[in-house]
Each structure stands twice: as structure tokens, then as C-alpha cells.
Amino acid sequence: MTAPAESGVVELTYREAIREAMREAMQRDPRVFLMGEDVGRYGGCFAVSLGLLEEFGPERIRDTPLSELGFTGAGIGAAMGGMRPIVEIMTVNFSLLAADQIVNNAATLPHMSGGQFNVPLVIRMTTGGGRQLAAQHSHSLEGWYAHVPGLRVLTPATIADARGMLAPALEDPNPVLIFEHALLYNVSGELRPEELPVDISSAAIRRPGSDVSLIAYGGMLRHALTAAEQLAAEGIDAEVVDLRVLRPLDEPRILESVTRTHRAVLIDEGWRSGGIAAEVSARIMEGAFYELDAPVARVASAEVPIPYAAHLEQAALPQVEEIVTTARALVRGDAAGSGAATDG
Template structure:
């Protein structure tokens, strides 16, 4: 007897994230959501739409515009035994609660000599592409990856959008989840029974022999498109989805680079001091003698994201820029 193929259902990234949130609240009575406009409004990006009716105002808690206040309250609630999932509307606003994230959430376990953990999950939208200009379009996940004491996730797929949350919520320490705004409308099919996924490992999204393309989040899909085009030109690129930016999965990165002997890093953050700089350094430290070409990066240009479409596009990593970078590294 053959096993039945798992049932596939059509969904979007937005619905997948919502499914993960609903599952978390159904399974874990201590879990609750809070954030700006997540209840009555349905979420700035409509992720939490309908959840207020299902779970009520205690567990889908609308907050005032007090990022530091409600993120800090989430930290306290976590220490009191709850499992808060806090939504910060975009990572651009998270600078208003950076004190709570860095000085409290990331630090309390250490300062207390291991007596108090802070099991909080903080979700935030990140990324550019909707002409929202400089105060709504930045990608700060690389910054957060600088901080010891937290874990930083960048789900790029439907499965990760849905499945990373449960694992994050069961992590005893603070986990930040960055959802790229350009992914919310992405459609596809997903296993109806899709559930929790690991939040430790990078994965190979496309195997290849000639060059390793290392990326995450919204840039994954541009990179996969570039890899498909390059294949037609005879360049066989491997695409790694980093998934977790802290801690980085060095083993998967180095295994790929040692095989292909070339690396291009694609990162929507600004180039200077970015997560791409960190990855490049690690490759130099750990796999330098395997390299046949300089490491190359495709990052956001060092400019606040401009409003006009043509300039916004020009500032961001694109399929064309990725292809050009790869051709240069491969020498074809």
C-alpha cells in the first residue's frame, strides 16, 4: 500500500503567518498577541485579520503607539510566566523600543546570572519595495543580529512563515522574527499539516556547483530567479537560504562554499557593517583556502530608501545586479 501524498492547500505568506499565530494561540494558553492595530484594524499588513473575533481582546491586545511601553510590557509578562508575541508594525519603529530589546530582553538573563529568562517573540515587518520612503522601508535585521542574547529569524517561505513561530515561542530566550513586506502577498501551496520547523539551520533552496549565493528573507526569491537565468547561461548556482541570522549556521555556509569555491552574498541591508560583511568575514576566517575568487556582495546602496519607484528599485538588490555579480565572480 502506498502512502497518500500529503494534502496541499493554496495559501499566501500572510495567511501562513496567520495560521502559525492561530495555532500558537490554540495550543498554548499562555500565549497572547499585542501590538498596534492588530485587533480591530486587523493588522497594518492584515496578518492578524479576524483573530480578535476568534480569541477576544485579552489575547489579541491592541496597544497604544507606545513601542517601548508594550515591548517592555511583553518582557515583563514573559518573566511573569506568559508567552507574549509582540508585533512591532515595522522594524523602522522598533528603534523606539530598542532600549527594551537590547538593554532588557537580550541582557536580563546575563545580568541576573542566569536566574531569569525572557521567552518573548517579537515580530516585525522589514524591507522596501512599496514606495514607502525612508522611514518605512529599511532592513534592520542585520543590526539586530549583532546582539548577543537574542535569536533573529528571517522566514522567506510559506513553510517558514507558518512554522518558525511555534519553535520561536518555545525558545526560552527572546526571538525576533523579520517578515519582508514584499512576501505577504506571495502565493503558493503548502502541506495542510505543515507545522513547526527548526530555527537553527540554513537550507539549500537550490543545489548547484559553480557558486554559492547566500541570502535570506525577501531577497531569496530574487536570488532564485537570478539562479534560474544563470542556469540558462551555463552557470550552476547554489542558493542558500540563511533563515536564521543569529546564530548563523556556519556549517551549512562553509560546506557550500567549500564545494563551489565562490560566494556571492545578497542582503537587503546597507553594505557597511551589514550581516553580509559578517558572513564574508566568516568565510575568510573559515574557508579562505577553498576560495577561487573574491567574495562579492549585493546589498542595498548606502542611501536612505528614496520615494520614487525608479530610485527605490535602483537602491535595492535586484535580479540583474545578482546576475552581474555572479558572472563577474565566475568569470563568464
């Protein structure tokens, strides 16, 4: 991270942005603490919390055993007991070990207790593939959590969101899940002071356009922006929408974009069947069907466990080229519909 210039603009990585957000939260509020596997002495599996142990001590930068269910549940209990825990789970794949606590307790207790108890908990975890880590470390299951009432699901895709989403998430009286795409940690960029604070309720137009809406989130935002650049070279003016929040979806902004461009390509690193893109697609059908000039199209992961070998992994994950081809087909009017993929 570089020191701020006169303008207050700093250059930092996505990883540093999250670390700064946690540091600031812990300085500001003594109830905030971080708990997870190797967050302390190791410095974080992805080095996100590096240095925080020295600054805040082992009580607040709390290393846990490999007990995802236990320490996530403990985070829920601590939140109900007056603390503001940040629970770090190494990857979304591992979060399945804690899914009982997240779904049956965190998401359920406020409503089921008739509003007597709330769960002001933040759970951070990595998601996504692209690092040749094979099928148990590479999946994108954030869409599953977006299915569950009671949870807020955030997918920071930019430096500003990595830096800014934690504070409002900790202010939220309800459980918030933050999904950090592992390929973004090393991405660096400028953070301008006016980009903060950010909200945790709205989608964002990252690139305005008029011909087609490329709707993406998390790690796929970069692919969508790259695709938009390539499309521009062909004379196609693509708008790029960053969902930012998978639950609750910012339906008005999604519909507003599609109403303007009349075409939508949804880009989702999760699998096509039953994914978040399917939900967004349904919302567009329900809310903007008569605005559409072409069927909604999806670019999603192939319906396979993500494989190790680089060529197979890349073939399984959504790629820029497929986004470009799909968008071009919609705009040029030769869309074949979205029934080409087969389910595994």
C-alpha cells in the same frame, strides 16, 4: 487559503501562513497572546491578524497605544511573569523606539541576572523596501539585531517558514525576533505537510548548484532564485543558500556550500557597511579562505535612505540583474573585487 486535498497540501499566502501559526499557538497554549498596534479591531496593519480578535477576544489580541517602547517592555515583563507574548511591531524602523527594551532588557537580563530570569518572548515585525514608502518605512535593520548576543533573529522567506517558525520560537526560552519582509505577505504557495515542523537553527539549501553560492535571506531569497534561473540559462550552476537564521548563524552550512562551489555572492537588502553580509563574508574568510577561487562578493542596498520615487528606490535596492552580473563575473574569472561601491 484552500482546503487541504487528500495529500494534505494546501495553497496559502505568506500572510495566512503566519496567521495560521498564531491561531494554532493560541489554541494550543493559553499563555500565548498577541499585542501590538492595530492588531485587533483594525485586523493588523498588514492584515496578518485579521479575524483573530473575533476568535480570541481583546485580552489575547491586545490593541496597544503607539508606545513601542512601552508595550515591547511590557511584553518582556509579561514573558518573565509567566506568559508567552507575541509582540507585533509594525516595521523595523519603528522598532528603534523599542530598541532600548530589546537590547538593554530582553537580550541582557538572563546573563546579567546570572541565569535567574529568562525572557521567552517573540517579537514579529516587517522589514524591507520596495513599496515606495520612503526612508522611514523601508529599511532592513535586522542585521543590527543580529549583532546582539542573547537574541535569536529569524527571517522566514518561504511559506513553510512563515507557517512553521513561530511554534519553535515560542518554545525557545529566549527572546526571538522574526522579520517578515513586507513584499512577501501576498506571495502564495503550496505547503506540503512534510515541510513541517521547521527548525530555527539552520540555513537551507533552496537550490543545489556547483559553480557559485548565492547566499540570501528574507525578501532577497526570491531574487537569488530568479538570478540562479537566469544563470542556469547561461550554463552557470548556482546554489542558493537561505540563511533563515541571522543569529546564531549556521556557519557550518554556509562554509560547506562555499567549500563545494568555491565562490560566494552575498545578497543583503541592508546596507553594505557593517551589514550581516559583511559578517557572513568574514566567516567565510576565517573558515573557508583556501577554498575560494574568487573574492567573496556582496550585493547590498545602496548607501542611501531608501527614497520614494520608484526609479530611485529600485536603484537603491539589490536587483536580480546585479546578482547575475556579479555571479557571472566571479565564475568567468573577471571579478573586479567588491570595492566598487562608495559609502554615503
